[in-house]
Amino acid sequence: MxxxxxxxxxxxxxxxxxxAFETVNDIDLLKTVDDIIAQVRRDGDEVVLRLTQKFDQHPATTMQELELSQESLVDAFEALDDDVKTALTTAATRVQRFHERQAQESWQYEDELGNRLGQKVTPLDRVGIYVPGGLASYPSSVLMNAIPAKVAGVGEVIMVVPAPKGVLNPLVLAAAHLAKVDRVFTIGGAQAVAALAYGTQSIPAVDKITGPGNKYVAAAKRAVFGQVGIDMIAxxxxxxxxxxxxxxxxxxxxxxxxxxxxxxxxxxxxxxxxxxxxxxxxxxxxxxxxxxxxxxxxxxxxxxxxxxxxxxxxxxxxxxxxxxxxxxxxxxxxxxxxxxxxxxxxxxxxxxxxxxxxxxxxxxxxGPNHVLPTSGTARFSSPLGVYDFQKKSSIIYCSESGSKPLAKTADILAQHEDLEAHARSARYRYQ
Amino acid sequence: MxxxxxxxxxxxxxxxxxxAFETVNDIDLLKTVDDIIAQVRRDGDEVVLRLTQKFDQHPATTMQELELSQESLVDAFEALDDDVKTALTTAATRVQRFHERQAQESWQYEDELGNRLGQKVTPLDRVGIYVPGGLASYPSSVLMNAIPAKVAGVGEVIMVVPAPKGVLNPLVLAAAHLAKVDRVFTIGGAQAVAALAYGTQSIPAVDKITGPGNKYVAAAKRAVFGQVGIDMIAxxxxxxxxxxxxxxxxxxxxxxxxxxxxxxxxxxxxxxxxxxxxxxxxxxxxxxxxxxxxxxxxxxxxxxxxxxxxxxxxxxxxxxxxxxxxxxxxxxxxxxxxxxxxxxxxxxxxxxxxxxxxxxxxxxxxGPNHVLPTSGTARFSSPLGVYDFQKKSSIIYCSESGSKPLAKTADILAQHEDLEAHARSARYRYQ
Missing domain, CATH: 3.40.50.1980 (Nitrogenase molybdenum iron protein domain)
Structure with a gap:
C-alpha cells in the first residue's frame, strides 16, 4: 500500500x-445510450421488454411480468428472520426521523413598500429510484433513496431494479415495503432510465431520477437531465x-x-x-x-x-x-x-x-443519508436529502402602491436592456 | 396567434x-465541444486565447488583456447616468435583501441514545458565472447570479463574458462592480466553460458554474457536470x-x-x-x-x-x-x-x-431571482438561490454507549449485504 x-x-x-479518477465519456457509449433512449421514446414497453430479455436474460414474456405486486413486497418482508426484520425497521425509523428535520417550509414576508415576497415549497409529484441489481443490490440504498422522497411528500415513488435471470434480492423488496415504495419494476440499464424519463404505456414518466448505477445508467442519467431532474453522477x-x-x-x-x-x-x-x-x-x-x-x-x-x-x-x-x-x-x-x-x-x-x-x-x-457526494464533488454538492425531493416557487405580490416605485426602476433598466415591451408593461403600473 | x-x-x-421543445443533442455538437474541452485541459491559456480570437474576433494578443481590472468595473459604474445608477443600486439592494432570507444554517440534535446528528452548511469556495455577450448581455443577470453567491459566502466569484470584437456592455461591468464580482475574464463559449471547470494558467478552476448561454455553452456545461456543479441547462x-x-x-x-x-x-x-x-x-x-x-x-x-x-x-x-x-x-x-x-x-x-x-x-x-426553471422543469427544480451556493456535510457523532445498539444493527445488515469488513468494523464498537 x-x-x-x-x-x-x-x-x-x-x-x-x-x-485522479476520470469517468470516461466515450462517444461510443454515448451513442449506444442515445440509441436506447430514442428507441424507448418511440416504441415504449416493447423495447423495454426486449432489452430486459436481452441484457438481463430475464424470462418475462410480457411487460406485466416486470411489475411486482405490493403483496410480493410484504411477503419478502414477512419472510425475513426476526433479527433482520428488526434491524431493517430500526434503520428505516432512524433514517425517517433524521430526514424529517430536513423538510423545508414555505415562507413569506412583507417589504417596506407593502409588497409580499417569499417562496412556496412543494414536493415533486413523482420520482424514480434506480437500484442496481446483482451483487451491488443493497436494501440500505432503497431506504436511503425512498424515505427522503416520502418525507418530502412525493406523491408516487417508482423503483426500478434489474433482476438478472429473473433473480432478485428479497431484502431489497422488503426494504421497498418498509420505505412505502409505490411501484416496483424489475428493469434496469439505460432502458429503465429512459422509461422513467419519458414514460411508456406501463411505466409512468417521473420528474426526477435518483440512485447509482453502472456506466450505461450514468450516461443515460446525464442524457435525460433536463427532461427530468437527476441526483449526482456517482x-x-x-x-x-x-x-x-x-x-x-x-x-x-x-x-x-x-x-x-x-x-x-x-x-x-x-x-x-x-x-x-x-x-x-x-x-x-x-x-x-x-x-x-x-x-x-x-x-x-x-x-x-x-x-x-x-x-x-x-x-x-x-x-x-x-x-x-x-x-x-x-x-x-x-x-x-x-x-x-x-x-x-x-x-x-x-x-x-x-x-x-x-x-x-x-x-x-x-439516520443521515448514505448517498453522498463522491470523487471530490463534496466541494459543491450535498448528501441526498428531503431537499432533493422538494422544489420552490418564488412568490411576488405587489400592492397597487408598492408596485409603483419598483415599476419605475424596472422601466429604467428594461430600457437600457432594449426591452421595450418590458418597459411599457412596467410603466402601465405607475403612470 | x-x-x-x-x-x-x-x-x-x-x-x-x-x-414540445426539444433541445437537440446532436453528436457533432457534442464532439466539437468535447474537443474544445480536451484542448483547454491540455494547453490552457494558449487555447483559450486562440479560440477567443477566432470565435469572438477579439483583438487581444495576450491572456492578460482578457482580464478586466476592478478599476474598469468601478469606472463603468461611475460613468452611468444618475437614474440608471439609482435603478441598478435599488435592484441590487432588493435582490440582496431577499436572498439573505434564503441562507441555510447548520443544525444538530441529540438522539435518545446520546448520539449527535446534524448537517453542517458551508459556502462553495469559488464559483464561475457565465454571462452571455452581445445582444443578450444583461446587467440584471449579473446581479441575479453573483449576489446569491456572495450572500452564501462564496470566497471568490469569477465572471466570464465574451466580448465580440472586444466590445462590452458597460452596464454589465457596472453590475459586476455592484455585485462585488472578484474577477472578470472576457471569454465565452465552450472554452470559457472548460477553463472554469479545469482551470488554466491564468484562470482558476471553480467548483460550480451558473448562468445561461448558447448551445455550445449548454453542451459544455452538461459535459463538465460532475467535475464541477452546474445550474440548470436553460x-x-x-x-x-x-x-x-x-x-x-x-x-x-x-x-x-x-x-x-x-x-x-x-x-x-x-x-x-x-x-x-x-x-x-x-x-x-x-x-x-x-x-x-x-x-x-x-x-x-x-x-x-x-x-x-x-x-x-x-x-x-x-x-x-x-x-x-x-x-x-x-x-x-x-x-x-x-x-x-x-x-x-x-x-x-x-x-x-x-x-x-x-x-x-x-x-x-x-428581489427574488430571475433565473428560473424553464420548459416545464419547474416540476423538479427551483429558482437560483443562495442554497445553490451552499452545500451540506452530514455530522454523525456516536457516544461510546450510544454507538453500541447502532453498531449491532449495522453488523446484522452488513452481513446480509455480504460486506464482512463493514460488519467487523461495526462489531468492534459493541463487543
Missing part, C-alpha cells in the same frame, strides 16, 4: 495522481480516516474502517492520514492481518493497491489541508476532540466524529 | 405539441398569464405582459389562459395594437406565431390543470384573489400575484 508524506518534494503531485466510493497517534486509538479498528471502504470494489478509495509515523506503520500492519481473514480480501487488496494511501502529515493544520483537498465522501475523525476540528473542515460528504462512529454505522442506521 | 379551447376534442394533443423563456374575465382586468396590460415575454427571442413562449371568450378576444386585439408600436415587433410576432397561444378554459379548476401541466417559468395571476389560487399551484418558477405585479418587476428588482 502506497505511503506518502507531506515532506516529500513531490507530495502535491502524488496526491493529485492519487485522486463515482467510486471513498473514505478518509484521520488520526493523530493518540493512545486511545486502536490500529485494528482504524484498519477495519479503511477495509470497510476497500471491500466495496476495486476502484474504491481508502486513505489514512496521520501525524504519527508509528501509527501509520501499525495501521499498515493491521490491514495486512485483517485482510487474511476477509472474504473479499481480493477486491480490498486491489482497491488498496490501486487507489489506497497512508499519508503522513506534520501536524493538524497539514491534516486539515489534505482533508479539504480530498473533499472525501466519508471522513472519520479518530481524535479526542473532533468538535475542535469541525470548523476547519470545508468539504466532506459526511463527517464521522470520534472513535465510536465507524462509517458502517452511517452506511446503515445512524 | 393560436387559439385553443379545453372544449376541443384534440386539446390535450394540441397542448402537448405547443409545449431552455427558452416562457410566461403563462391567467385571468378570469374580471372587469378589473385591463386587456392592454395583459397584452403587454405577454409581449414582454415574446420580445425576448423567436422561441420564447407566451400563453394566455382565461375563462372568458370575450377577454380572450380583447387581449388578442390589444396584442395586435401593441405590436404596431414595438421596436422588437418582428421577434415578438414570430414568437407568438411559433409558440404562443390563447387558451380558453371552462372554469378555474381547468385553468389550474393547464397551469400545472405547463409548469411555467413565470406565472401571472391576474385575478382578485390570487392567494386563493396559491394552494392549487403545484409547479411554477415564480408566481406573480395580482394585477400590479408584472413579470418585468420580477425580472429586475422585486
Amino acid at each position: 502506497r505511503q506518502l508524506s507531506t515532506q516529500d518534494a513531490s507530495f502535491e503531485q502524488q496526491l493529485t495522481s492519487l485522486l 463515482g467510486p466510493s471513498e473514505v478518509l480516516v484521520y488520526a493523530e497517534g493518540s493512545n486511545n486509538d486502536r490500529a485494528d479498528w482504524l484498519a477495519m474502517d479503511l477495509l470497510s471502504q476497500a471491500e466495496h470494489d476495486r476502484v474504491a478509495q481508502a486513505i489514512f492520514v496521520t501525524t504519527s509515523r508509528e501509527q501509520l506503520d501499525a495501521v499498515a500492519l493491521e490491514i495486512e492481518k485483517a485482510l487474511a481473514a476477509l472474504p473479499k480480501a481480493d477486491i480490498a487488496r486491489d482497491a488498496l493497491q490501486n487507489r489506497g494511501a497512508l499519508i503522513l502529515v506534520k501536524d493538524r493544520a497539514e491534516g486539515m489541508a489534505v482533508i479539504n483537498r480530498v473533499a472525501p465522501e466519508h471522513l472519520e475523525l479518530s481524535v479526542d476532540d473532533p468538535d475542535d476540528l469541525l470548523s476547519g473542515i470545508r468539504h466532506a460528504g459526511a463527517i464521522f466524529m470520534g472513535r465510536h462512529t465507524p462509517e458502517a454505522i452511517g452506511d446503515y442506521c445512524a | 393560436r387559439q385553443l379551447s379545453t372544449q376541443d376534442a384534440s386539446f390535450e394533443q394540441q397542448l402537448t405539441s405547443l409545449l 431552455g427558452p423563456s416562457e410566461v403563462l398569464v391567467y385571468a378570469e374575465g374580471s372587469n378589473n382586468d385591463r386587456a392592454d396590460w395583459l397584452a403587454m405582459d405577454l409581449l414582454s415575454q415574446a420580445e425576448h427571442d423567436r422561441v420564447a413562449q407566451a400563453i394566455f389562459v382565461t375563462t372568458s371568450r370575450e377577454q380572450l378576444d380583447a387581449v388578442a386585439l390589444e396584442i395586435e395594437k401593441a405590436l404596431a408600436a414595438l421596436p422588437k415587433a418582428d421577434i415578438a410576432r414570430d414568437a407568438l406565431q411559433n409558440r404562443g397561444a390563447l387558451i380558453l378554459v371552462k372554469d378555474r379548476a381547468e385553468g389550474m390543470a393547464v397551469i400545472n401541466r405547463v409548469a411555467p417559468e413565470h406565472l401571472e395571476l391576474s385575478v382578485d384573489d390570487p392567494d386563493d389560487l396559491l394552494s392549487g399551484i403545484r409547479h411554477a418558477g415564480a408566481i406573480f400575484m395580482g394585477r400590479h405585479t408584472p413579470e418585468a418587476i420580477g425580472d429586475y428588482c422585486a
Whole structure:
C-alpha cells in the first residue's frame, strides 16, 4: 500500500495522481445510450421488454411480468428472520426521523413598500429510484433513496431494479415495503432510465431520477437531465480516516474502517492520514492481518493497491489541508476532540466524529443519508436529502402602491436592456 | 396567434405539441465541444486565447488583456447616468435583501441514545458565472447570479463574458462592480466553460458554474457536470398569464405582459389562459395594437406565431390543470384573489400575484431571482438561490454507549449485504 508524506518534494503531485479518477465519456457509449433512449421514446414497453430479455436474460414474456405486486413486497418482508426484520425497521425509523428535520417550509414576508415576497415549497409529484441489481443490490440504498422522497411528500415513488435471470434480492423488496415504495419494476440499464424519463404505456414518466448505477445508467442519467431532474453522477466510493497517534486509538479498528471502504470494489478509495509515523506503520500492519481473514480480501487488496494511501502529515493544520483537498465522501475523525476540528473542515460528504462512529454505522442506521457526494464533488454538492425531493416557487405580490416605485426602476433598466415591451408593461403600473 | 379551447376534442394533443421543445443533442455538437474541452485541459491559456480570437474576433494578443481590472468595473459604474445608477443600486439592494432570507444554517440534535446528528452548511469556495455577450448581455443577470453567491459566502466569484470584437456592455461591468464580482475574464463559449471547470494558467478552476448561454455553452456545461456543479441547462423563456374575465382586468396590460415575454427571442413562449371568450378576444386585439408600436415587433410576432397561444378554459379548476401541466417559468395571476389560487399551484418558477405585479418587476428588482426553471422543469427544480451556493456535510457523532445498539444493527445488515469488513468494523464498537 502506497505511503506518502507531506515532506516529500513531490507530495502535491502524488496526491493529485492519487485522486485522479476520470469517468470516461466515450462517444461510443454515448451513442449506444442515445440509441436506447430514442428507441424507448418511440416504441415504449416493447423495447423495454426486449432489452430486459436481452441484457438481463430475464424470462418475462410480457411487460406485466416486470411489475411486482405490493403483496410480493410484504411477503419478502414477512419472510425475513426476526433479527433482520428488526434491524431493517430500526434503520428505516432512524433514517425517517433524521430526514424529517430536513423538510423545508414555505415562507413569506412583507417589504417596506407593502409588497409580499417569499417562496412556496412543494414536493415533486413523482420520482424514480434506480437500484442496481446483482451483487451491488443493497436494501440500505432503497431506504436511503425512498424515505427522503416520502418525507418530502412525493406523491408516487417508482423503483426500478434489474433482476438478472429473473433473480432478485428479497431484502431489497422488503426494504421497498418498509420505505412505502409505490411501484416496483424489475428493469434496469439505460432502458429503465429512459422509461422513467419519458414514460411508456406501463411505466409512468417521473420528474426526477435518483440512485447509482453502472456506466450505461450514468450516461443515460446525464442524457435525460433536463427532461427530468437527476441526483449526482456517482463515482467510486471513498473514505478518509484521520488520526493523530493518540493512545486511545486502536490500529485494528482504524484498519477495519479503511477495509470497510476497500471491500466495496476495486476502484474504491481508502486513505489514512496521520501525524504519527508509528501509527501509520501499525495501521499498515493491521490491514495486512485483517485482510487474511476477509472474504473479499481480493477486491480490498486491489482497491488498496490501486487507489489506497497512508499519508503522513506534520501536524493538524497539514491534516486539515489534505482533508479539504480530498473533499472525501466519508471522513472519520479518530481524535479526542473532533468538535475542535469541525470548523476547519470545508468539504466532506459526511463527517464521522470520534472513535465510536465507524462509517458502517452511517452506511446503515445512524439516520443521515448514505448517498453522498463522491470523487471530490463534496466541494459543491450535498448528501441526498428531503431537499432533493422538494422544489420552490418564488412568490411576488405587489400592492397597487408598492408596485409603483419598483415599476419605475424596472422601466429604467428594461430600457437600457432594449426591452421595450418590458418597459411599457412596467410603466402601465405607475403612470 | 393560436387559439385553443379545453372544449376541443384534440386539446390535450394540441397542448402537448405547443409545449414540445426539444433541445437537440446532436453528436457533432457534442464532439466539437468535447474537443474544445480536451484542448483547454491540455494547453490552457494558449487555447483559450486562440479560440477567443477566432470565435469572438477579439483583438487581444495576450491572456492578460482578457482580464478586466476592478478599476474598469468601478469606472463603468461611475460613468452611468444618475437614474440608471439609482435603478441598478435599488435592484441590487432588493435582490440582496431577499436572498439573505434564503441562507441555510447548520443544525444538530441529540438522539435518545446520546448520539449527535446534524448537517453542517458551508459556502462553495469559488464559483464561475457565465454571462452571455452581445445582444443578450444583461446587467440584471449579473446581479441575479453573483449576489446569491456572495450572500452564501462564496470566497471568490469569477465572471466570464465574451466580448465580440472586444466590445462590452458597460452596464454589465457596472453590475459586476455592484455585485462585488472578484474577477472578470472576457471569454465565452465552450472554452470559457472548460477553463472554469479545469482551470488554466491564468484562470482558476471553480467548483460550480451558473448562468445561461448558447448551445455550445449548454453542451459544455452538461459535459463538465460532475467535475464541477452546474445550474440548470436553460431552455427558452416562457410566461403563462391567467385571468378570469374580471372587469378589473385591463386587456392592454395583459397584452403587454405577454409581449414582454415574446420580445425576448423567436422561441420564447407566451400563453394566455382565461375563462372568458370575450377577454380572450380583447387581449388578442390589444396584442395586435401593441405590436404596431414595438421596436422588437418582428421577434415578438414570430414568437407568438411559433409558440404562443390563447387558451380558453371552462372554469378555474381547468385553468389550474393547464397551469400545472405547463409548469411555467413565470406565472401571472391576474385575478382578485390570487392567494386563493396559491394552494392549487403545484409547479411554477415564480408566481406573480395580482394585477400590479408584472413579470418585468420580477425580472429586475422585486428581489427574488430571475433565473428560473424553464420548459416545464419547474416540476423538479427551483429558482437560483443562495442554497445553490451552499452545500451540506452530514455530522454523525456516536457516544461510546450510544454507538453500541447502532453498531449491532449495522453488523446484522452488513452481513446480509455480504460486506464482512463493514460488519467487523461495526462489531468492534459493541463487543
